[in-house]
Amino acid sequence: QKEVEQNSGPLSVPEGAIASLNCTYSDRGSQSFFWYRQYSGKSPELIMFIYSNGDKEDGRFTAQLNKASQYVSLLIRDSQPSDSATYLCAVTGGANSKLTFGKGITLSVRP
């Protein structure tokens, strides 16, 4: 059974700080990794995806992937109160395979 773990929540950071969200996965064959943000009462929205080892930056967001350690993270720089949401990590084995989600981590950014 493929598993995606998101522990160490909920997370609270002050406005302007860096928020670091972590995710581990069990299937070494996993190929693509996604971060979604979900506001309360809303559906998940895609923030970014990554499939190569290393860092990928998009504005204030940076995804980091380490396949050897089976670890993917999301860094949010200059956190804003509007970043307060649940962040979902998702993993897929590749084309035509299903997406497996972690249970999410709730981030609260204090003004």
Added chain:
Amino acid sequence: KAGVTQTPRYLIKTRGQQVTLSCSPISGHRSVSWYQQTPGQGLQFLFEYFSETQRNKGNFPGRFSGRQFSNSRSEMNVSTLELGDSALYLCASSSTEPFVDTQYFGPGTRLTVL
């Protein structure tokens, strides 16, 4: 482009009834996936349809079924509803970015079973 649409947005049913939910994917997307989201279990995969064929299936009982039409619109059906079926049902359609199937979610259907 218009996003993924789901209808209805809210439903209240009683135990034993059946329900049909509808999903229209983003134009050009041929894959539609369905998920159930509950506070305790998180997002759980139900099934995926591609070109009218079920391509992947999650671990849900046979009361949960789906289909996809030639225009890529999809429906899911839950028969003999149970209290535990109360959840947010999400549909996602996917495109293939270079090397990656990226899923985009609709607003969901909130089902309450009484």
